[in-house]
Amino acid sequence: MNFDVWAFDVLWGTADHSFIRTGNGKVFECWGGVAGPNLRKVASGAGSYNWANCYRGSFPGLPDTACIGVYGVNGVCHQSANCFLFSAGMILDPTTVKGCWASYGAYGVYGTNFLAWSAIYSACSLAHPFLVGPGDTGDVTGEALAEKNPVFKGVRQIHASHAAAKSDSNTTIVAEFDFITRHYAPSLEGAFFADIHLEFLLAKDVLVEQGFQGNELADRLNDLARLTQERLRTRIGAEHYKTLMGVDDASITLGLVEPNLAGAAGVPTPAPADDAEFVSQSVPTFMLAGNTYAVSVTMRNTGATTWRVGRYRLGSQAPQDNTIWGLGRVDLTADVSPGSEVTFVFNVVAPMSLDEPVIFRWKMVRENVGWFGQRNVHVAVTVAKDAQFLSQSVPESMVAGTSQAVSISMRNISAVTWTRAAQYKLGSQNPENNTSWGTSRVELPHDVAPGSDVIFTFPVQAPVTVGHHNFQWRMLREGVAWVGQKTPSVEVRAMPPLTRAATFVSQSVPGSMPAGGTTAVSVTMRNVGTATWTQEGGYKLGSQNPRDNVRWGARRVALPHAVPPNAQVTFDFTIHAHDIEGRHAFQWQMVQEGVEWFGQLTPSVDVQLSRPG
Incomplete structure (x- = not known):
């Protein structure tokens, strides 16, 4: 008997609802009806209506769950349609049914309740050929089904191997999704985004297990799906995303649960004997x-x-x-x-x-x-296992191509001393051994005994490519193995170079001094712009907090020499405190006279001014 797959627009045209119409005029609605905008037939195949109708799970005393179980929890319309298509030896093509690929990532091809459904399917198949009615065509037994469609065959093989290995449903879904993705986008492997996929599945499980139902569950699932799709699109690229989602606009993200069925999401079937x-x-x-x-x-x-x-x-x-x-x-x-x-x-x-x-x-x-x-x-x-991460100091942003000091603190929780001779080092991660930050290794500053800590302070050079870049490190013994805990990954933004830009390096300022007295101070700044600072160009250090104040005797300090890009300069000068007692802010910033103030301000220091008793 002919099985026709139909689809129409839902979710404001960004996704499709799918259902099955058979040659005897019957319809498997698959949660969502049989009429809607842009109604079209997307595929056909030969199968058995009587067989499919048997394994839909509609038995005396049990509700018709369209094969999947609980809507929005165990699957949606695409999973139901695939169950009904089993006797036709086919599954939905995600590139022709919008949103189908996303639902495969959430629930798998046949839904998370596949084992329970497959038990019913097996019982129905035992009655074959008695369930094959007039008009049924083709061989719907065993391996003949698998030969009808290579995707169908591949999914069956995955289920068989994972059932033998007693894999959990998420592991099976990840394997299915990888296979489906590679089939329809041969240059893309699911392993490339398996971390994002598994995080989504675990988060989805948490929502379900927290007992949300109806519109509340639907809204949370849809928000989670959209957030995950944004991450996937960033990872795999707009073109791959567009191909697999089946939508013309590669920027579209969509929910999993159709709004008109949101009330049914998470509504359970009658309680089983064991729960x-x-x-x-x-x-x-x-x-x-x-x-x-x-x-x-x-x-x-x-x-x-x-x-x-x-x-x-x-x-x-x-x-x-x-x-x-x-x-x-x-x-x-x-x-x-x-x-x-x-x-x-x-x-x-x-x-x-x-x-x-x-x-x-x-x-x-x-x-x-x-x-x-x-x-x-x-x-x-x-x-x-060997090293414990303690802390790190990493900037949130850097000017592309410039250098800056960072620090990472680790603890030796192994039973051996880390030494340079044994080639213990800090190595780059995410990806492993990358040189995005100018080096892939940092030497130990000293030997580190078991139970002791070490601080790696070292300069890094920001990538020249503008954008966000992963910063992550881990201990290793060179030529032997990586050891211990990774540092938390930090996304550091590489910003476009600026003509005038400065970062604070250090300063030497007393915490107190006599009111009306004088003392020597120093402020060191780094030129991280593209222009050379010169006296002729009007570059100076200027007072702040408030801007252009003269509480320290002068509001400007002249450059001692020209400062090219990526070089630093130390301003050594004498301040003359005014005679007002109390705490007064000491803060400075670079300025190009008549043009603009620019760069980081020095940290503000409150200097206590007092008169001798």
Whole structure:
């Protein structure tokens, strides 16, 4: 029987609703109706109406969930349409159905409830060929389906391998999304933006697990989707984004949940026999590798069945059944009746071999039956293995191509002393070994014993390309391995060079002096503009706070010599304090007489003026 895929505009024309019309005049609405602006047929294939109608999940006592489960939580119309298209051996082409690619990134091809749906599908398939009615055409069995469409085949293979590996739904979605992306944009791999994708999926899970429903859940999901699309477009480029989103304007971002169905978002189906709600947890967010830590996770039994000791346990997730924390299951100590809570208190061992941060994620499992309920709110645990980040001083912006000093403080939490002879260094990250800041390595200033700290103070040169650039570092032992915690990544803005620009370097100013007295001071400034400062050009140091004040005897200090770009100059001069007692501000700035004040002001120093007693 012929299956026709139809689509029409939703979300103000920026996305499509999809649904299936069959050769016997039946329609699978897929959450959202069958009529709308720009209605068009986008694909066709041969399948079985009776088979698809069976596995939609509409059985006595159960609602018709269009195969996906809960709208907006387990999927949207595109996931439903793909489930109905299963017997036709095809999936929606995201480049012809606007917004489909974004929904694949959020829910996968068949929705996050795929395992439950596939069980119903399997039951329906057992009845084949009895469900193949008059007018059905083609072979809808087994591998014959997979050969109809290479994308369909690839997705099936991903599901088969991930089911065998017991992967969680997010891991499967990331793999699917990578495959779909590479198929429709061959020059682009999902690994290029897997970090953004996984962050979105985890954030989406948190929204769902917090219990939002209806318009509130829809608004939050749509806001999250738009924010993520902005990040994706920046990462993959406007042209790739335009191709995959199926929209003409590459700047458009759109929501996941159709506004007219927002009220249905997150509205659950009848409570299952086994269900669980996450309540609270206590998990440290920083650990030292190999050390043991006590944690706790509290869950509520929201199902209809009592959790029995020995049958129900808390199990590890991300990935499912992992032993990253030294164990994969936590036993109940007593039965838990419906409506009651249980707190699992257990010890974990911080992993030695994984890069930080490490995701701490758990979920209830009924052994030999299945996983169920909410997962705990994920915790990204920073696991330090050899070096711990303490602090850093990094400017938010620099003039492109100019130099400036930065500092990074690290602690040696290993059992060995860091030495130059052993080639312990600070190395650049994001990307690894980059020379964006003029160097990829910083030498140790001194040996660092276990438990001791070290401050790396070094000059960096801003990239010549105007824009934001990642600044991130990590300890390493050259030729052996990277070690310990990375510094937090800072986006430093490289600004266009200015004709006149100055940065403050240092100053020497007393905190107090006699009223009416004199003393020597100095102020050092750096020329970070493109023009050379000269006496003939009218460049001087001028008083501030307030501007052009003469409380220190003069309002200008002449240049001692010409100062070319990227050089610094020290103004050594004598100040004559006025005779008014009290605290008075000492502050200066560069000025080109008759043109403009420019650059950083010196830090304001309050100098105490007093008379001898």
